[in-house]
Amino acid sequence: MFDANDLAVLPVARWIQAGVEWLSYNFRPVFIAIKWPIENGLALTDAALQSVPFPITVLLFSAVAWKLAGRSTALFTAVSLVVIAALGVWSEAMTTLALIATAIVVCAVIGIPVGIWSARNDRVWNVVRPILDIMQTTPTFVYLIPVVMLFGVGTVPGEVAVIVTAVPPLIRFTNIGIRQVDKEIVEAGHAFGADSRQLLWEIQLPLAVPTILGGLNQTVLTAMVMSVVIAMIGAEGLGLVVMQGLGRLDVGHAAIGGIAIVLLAMILDRVTQGMASRSGRPNRAAVKAGFWARLFFPHKLEEIKT
Amino acid sequence: MSERLKIDNLYKIYGGSPEPAISRLRNGATKDRVLAETGLVVGLNNVSLSIESGSIYMIMGLSGSGKSTLARCVNRLNEPSAGKILLDGRDLVALDEQALREVRRTRVSMVFQHFALLPNRTVRENVEFGLKLRRIAPAVRRRKAEEILAVVGLAAWGERMPHELSGGMRQRVGLARALATDADVLIMDEAFSALDPLIRAEMQDELLRLQRTLQKTILFITHDFQEALKLGTRIAIMADGEVVREGEPQDIVLDPQSDYVAEFTRDVDRSRVFDVRSAMSAAAAADLIGGHRVVLCANGGFAIDGDGRVKGHIARARIDDLRAGADIAPLMASSFSAISADAKLLDVSRVFTAGQPVAVLDGDDCIIGTVSPEAVLRQLSSSPAAPKSKEKVHV
Numbered sequence: 001m002f003d004a005n006d007l008a009v010l011p012v013a014r015w016i017q018a019g020v021e022w023l024s025y026n027f028r029p030v031f032i033a034i035k036w037p038i039e040n041g042l043a044l045t046d047a048a049l050q051s052v053p054f055p056i057t058v059l060l061f062s063a064v065a066w067k068l069a070g071r072s073t074a075l076f077t078a079v080s081l082v083v084i085a086a087l088g089v090w091s092e093a094m095t096t097l098a099l100i101a102t103a104i105v106v107c108a109v110i111g112i113p114v115g116i117w118s119a120r121n122d123r124v125w126n127v128v129r130p131i132l133d134i135m136q137t138t139p140t141f142v143y144l145i146p147v148v149m150l151f152g153v154g155t156v157p158g159e160v161a162v163i164v165t166a167v168p169p170l171i172r173f174t175n176i177g178i179r180q181v182d183k184e185i186v187e188a189g190h191a192f193g194a195d196s197r198q199l200l201w202e203i204q205l206p207l208a209v210p211t212i213l214g215g216l217n218q219t220v221l222t223a224m225v226m227s228v229v230i231a232m233i234g235a236e237g238l239g240l241v242v243m244q245g246l247g248r249l250d251v252g253h254a255a256i257g258g259i260a261i262v263l264l265a266m267i268l269d270r271v272t273q274g275m276a277s278r279s280g281r282p283n284r285a286a287v288k289a290g291f292w293a294r295l296f297f298p299h300k301l302e303e304i305k306t
Numbered sequence: 307m308s309e310r311l312k313i314d315n316l317y318k319i320y321g322g323s324p325e326p327a328i329s330r331l332r333n334g335a336t337k338d339r340v341l342a343e344t345g346l347v348v349g350l351n352n353v354s355l356s357i358e359s360g361s362i363y364m365i366m367g368l369s370g371s372g373k374s375t376l377a378r379c380v381n382r383l384n385e386p387s388a389g390k391i392l393l394d395g396r397d398l399v400a401l402d403e404q405a406l407r408e409v410r411r412t413r414v415s416m417v418f419q420h421f422a423l424l425p426n427r428t429v430r431e432n433v434e435f436g437l438k439l440r441r442i443a444p445a446v447r448r449r450k451a452e453e454i455l456a457v458v459g460l461a462a463w464g465e466r467m468p469h470e471l472s473g474g475m476r477q478r479v480g481l482a483r484a485l486a487t488d489a490d491v492l493i494m495d496e497a498f499s500a501l502d503p504l505i506r507a508e509m510q511d512e513l514l515r516l517q518r519t520l521q522k523t524i525l526f527i528t529h530d531f532q533e534a535l536k537l538g539t540r541i542a543i544m545a546d547g548e549v550v551r552e553g554e555p556q557d558i559v560l561d562p563q564s565d566y567v568a569e570f571t572r573d574v575d576r577s578r579v580f581d582v583r584s585a586m587s588a589a590a591a592a593d594l595i596g597g598h599r600v601v602l603c604a605n606g607g608f609a610i611d612g613d614g615r616v617k618g619h620i621a622r623a624r625i626d627d628l629r630a631g632a633d634i635a636p637l638m639a640s641s642f643s644a645i646s647a648d649a650k651l652l653d654v655s656r657v658f659t660a661g662q663p664v665a666v667l668d669g670d671d672c673i674i675g676t677v678s679p680e681a682v683l684r685q686l687s688s689s690p691a692a693p694k695s696k697e698k699v700h701v
Contacts, residue, residue, distance in 0.1 A: 182422070184418050184419070184420050184422040185422045185423075185424065187383055187418070187422065188416070188418055188422035188435075189439075190383060190410070191381055191383060191410060191415070191416040191418075191493075192410060192411065192415065192416075192435060192436040192439055192483075192487065193407040193408070193409075193410035193411030193412075193436070193439050193440070194439050198439055202424075202435075202438070203424065206424070206426050207424070207425070207426065
């Protein structure tokens, strides 16, 4: 009989192994350079969050939530943070928050300019889009392999994986937000003599803000999910609590980690949703998608919407 | 008036290199044949127009006729494929990006069908838009915006957001934004088409009112023939990318020259289109009767002074008395009406009173003719009228 395994002659696994080894051997300085700002940014954020006394953090975060998303979200934030502290995972939660906050900053710095560039240049978008497709269809676990090979294990390599996973939605939403700006308004910009920069800053970006914030919401939630997954490569934070619980078959311990994760995710979701819906005309489709679905199937939803 | 804008043998071809299409069009090929032979779509086919400074030039056509394409070529939102667009003798088609931007900022502005206001800016900031792009100081552009908002009747609305305004008010903002740059050429692309009929009529009146003082050169795109008649100094009717009829509104209604145009003119309310001049009988030269200057007409005569102004009307039966040397003052007893030659037939029908003559006056209040109800009716029923005389009475 002709068996499928008879065809198994392509040593792809070995090629990739060799390729990644070659990369890590020859481009070591590059990866160290990539790691450096992330490592320092993360260390700074984590140190700050860990050193601020717990009540002040709660007040500060509630105030920010009030400003960005209104009173009920502020109340929810305060209560949730107190519950997280009461569960005894405050320090781990702050580490996870530092992971997410740093990832968002890096994602914004990379994602928004790439998104703008893609929106204004079809050739760029034609290159970027397939890369995003691959990034978003690749299971999150699979990211961990090259990350471990290239960056090693621990919290900082984990953060690299978080950034790589979380940046595509922001690029996509920025791109689509700018492309969807009313054609007549863009024409009005041209008709009144706007140059390329004025067109971007006076018309395209301001009108794309609601959609970009919708993308930011997606990025935050993706980063949240990934910040838990990277516990598998030794990253600290709430994910580690869950991992330890599972490893020791301590369901209670794992559940505490889980509850804290859910509360943190809900805070971040509500605050970023509030930002999106408060900025002019919100992109309702992006903001309204169910929270649970996004927490567990961020990539799937992403594909449906963009 | 002088020529402000001249469009010279303009072509616009969509879908690839335009040369094969243009050479075929120059040899008399139709739009359909060009499409069949080259796969290229003809947007504009050899359009030439001359637009006077201070006029409202209507470009009228159905959708797909190329009217918007033509207007957008003027500020090069569409790039013409061949031909020239001369603004005060300067070819806009040849401008580089920098010079084009300058023209768009200072010479040619635009009003859009769906207003195209920035939803995230206040009304005043929207009006300031063109000035901001020119990097004019905030205080200066603010003053200018407030001034223009007062002109369009929105002085109290400057700090509102566009979504708080009704459609008509939003288009006033669009108009204010276009006026704020002090551009002398205004492209209005179906500017009133998105408004409901009452508001549209109101905006049309508003535009005519503004135009009396502003004297802009307006290129107004419309698919509504009534609108073209109401607003237009001249009208160009387009079909399939070509100008099929061009002229003054009355002339087009009087003589459509083609079935296509006649289709539009059929239901026109002629009493609003034709002016009194088109129905009047021109006055003969004044006679000297008994030492007085009298313009004789069907039912008597109008006594005029040295400047040609009407002093009074003398009934036909009394002309002989005057000739016999009677004093003129008591003879001028019979009453009469007077109307401007530029008034519409609708207006003159309101001044007719049984048995009273109506004098037609020119801009200097000199009598240039008389008009009778019969003549007005004849013009309304519109078999092509006899050639009109526009001479002034010489005295």
